[in-house]
Amino acid sequence: MFQALTNASVRMVQRYLPDAFLFAVILTFLVFVAGIVVNGKSPLEMVSFWGDGFWGLLSFTMQMVLILVTGHTLAETDICKKGLRAVASMAQTPGRAIVLVTLVSCIANWINWGFGLVVSALLAREIAKRVEKVDYRLLVASAYGGFVVWHGGLAGSVPLTVATEKHSLQDVIGVIPTSETMFSAMNLTIVIAIMVILPLVNRLMLPAEKDRIVFKGADLGREETAATAAPAADENSPAVKMENSRIISYLISAIGFVYLISYFVEKGFKLNLDIVSLAFLFLGIFLHGTPRKFLDAMGEAIKTTTGIVVQFPFYAGIIGMMTASGLAASISQWFISISTPTTFPLFTFWSAGLLNVFIPSGGGQWAVQGPIMMPVATELGVSHAKVAMAIAWGDAWTNLIQPFWALPVLALAGLGARDIMGYCLMMLFVTGAIISLGFLLF
Template sequence: MLNAISDKLSKWINRYLPDAFVIAVLMTLLVFILGYISTPKNPLDLIRSYGDGFWVYLAFTMQMVLLLMTGMVLASVPFIRKGLEALSARANTANKAYLLTFLISAAAYYINWGLAVVVGAIVAREVGKRNKQAHFPLLVACAYAPTALYTAGLSSSIGLTVATKGHFLEDIMGIIPTSETIFHSGTIVIFLVLLITMPLFILLMAPKQNIIPYSPPAREKSNQEKSSEIEESTPAIYLEKTKVLGILIGLIGIIFVIVKFLNEKDLNLDIINMFFLSLGLLFHGSLWNYGEAFKEAAKSISPIILQFPFYAGIIAVLGSSGLAENIIQAMVSISNKETFAVFTYWTAGLVNMLAPSGGGQWALQGPLQIPAGLDLGVNPAIVAMSVGWGDAWTNLIQPFWALPILSIVGLHIRHIMGYCFLLCIWVGVVTTILLYFVY
């Protein structure tokens, strides 16, 4: 029955769901309308806040672009590519393909969500190339699905924020150690239950007919198609093709990353980008090889560059219009001490649909949710994790975070959204029940 539902839903979504850029623009207009209705004010004020916030995430956009490009370039190193091919070859049945992709991606999401974006996409692509029995859209959904788990991982944005001295809510809630958030027994229980049940749910959705195998995007070029012209040996060509420069600058970057990590014990986007960049330079050897691989990777990044600023503008309007505050207060008003975590989770899931950023969402939701929870006697650590789980939950149906993976594999959001939508329902039901009992 679930297989039939997923098949019909996927067909319906393929017909009616527009491009992710269209969705971003429609959501922008929706937030403008709801913001004006929620707290009537001069429309020009909303437009000003939108424009002021449009470029707030410019640095983050560049971080994501570099994360994807350096990761893709690293994966194109011959011996790494062969390793991925060997690992992917183990998935010799469709079910093994789905399970392997999900579990590898889940492990990467637990370590660091930025790392997982690249790892999951590359594994899905490599498994799809070698297993024509696997339905490739579902395979990509398997790579993306563990985004619902990241808040329990080592890069949990909210969990790490509230554990940091000087965070913006320290005066209200104090510093919350990770033992009370990401390493809390309740968090671990939710993580493990989802880790076990989500892949089983995926297997039940797997189509038995009309399988769509992996098809290389038009932009991909085989190594055989690349030019092999013999160039004149000159000092300039020598500098471009010598391995000495690439290895030296790569080693400098790796040493920096090791020292930085040993001192700060943190895996942020800057560290991961430096690590990927330096490893790529080291393993590709010549600067020419790295530059060519980087140029090829750049062809799939345009959707991220285009759409991220629009979501920054949406977040700005949510805050300035008071719409986010009204949504949160409405949920708080109907909750009590026992149900507060659940209502916080639902609220976070709703807000995340409009403001898909863990840090941005916490800035909107934390100052309202924490005082309300304290008034009811709810542990602020539980409130923080409930917001985190809600943020991760609706990532499954928010095109914003699917863009990086889709860019790498060459699919459209409509190809995976049917499966992600059903997974979102499952994750929401399971997490709602567990939140009520384990925190």
């Protein structure tokens, strides 16, 4: 029965899911019409809201690009590659390959979502070289599936935002330490439950051998080689010597590491987006050894951000329409109207999951829902930390069916969104049940 449901999900997605960019365009049209029908705005007003919001997330987009690029660059260091090969060697059967990729993806995304997306995709590629008869679509879907835990992890933007001094809602909820959000018993229980159950679920989705699609792309087994269109420079020139100087890399890394140490000594283990990016950046510089190797890796990493750079403004436009038209508030208010103090965190999670389809951004999600949900939490006497994590988990949960964040994984794997989203839809149902139960039990 489970296999039949999985096969039906895969067939439906293959038939109806458009390209990720078209998905964003279709969402734009849906929100445009909804703002007119539900909130009574005029078409001209909706166009104005869209245009006003279109460039509204440039700063946040840069933060997201940096996390992705620095995570990718770190994953390309020799020590990380050797680690990937060592981990891949443990996958000796198709079933074990699926379990292993899912588990590694969960752990890596919990540490850092940019690093996790890239490492899990690279691991899937490495395993595909080694393990015969593993379904490549499910393997890549498993690599992406672990992304569902990111907002409950060390790089979760909502828990890091509310833990940062002078955040936008500090006057309402104060500063909430990470011990009450990402390191709370509730959050850790949800994360561990997903890490245990999701690999088993993905293993159950493995198609019969006759139905598996084994990827045999010409580039899969090819070792990456550095190439440049420019003529080779004189190796003895001062410029080339500086580019290949380990001393320069180690000195600038030392400055970064000293700053990180002093930061943690002064403020304790308080993570935020800038600190996470800085740590991965200087680890990448240090482990690559020379500026030239680091810059080459950065150049490759930046290629994976194309979809983010192109599509994020469209989602910013959607956010502009959702916010200015009052549509996001209307959705949130409806969930509030049916809530009790016991169910409020659960319904906040569900509403965040729904809104995330239109606003696939942790920061954007918080900007829209935080000002609405937090005053209500105060009135109902519900923990601000718990409601913040409900928004965070809702944002992470429906990313499983939002092609936007799958783009880096798909780019590395050489697949399209339609290839993996049928499996991701099944993961959505399973993880949704786990997270919902977590908010009801704690």
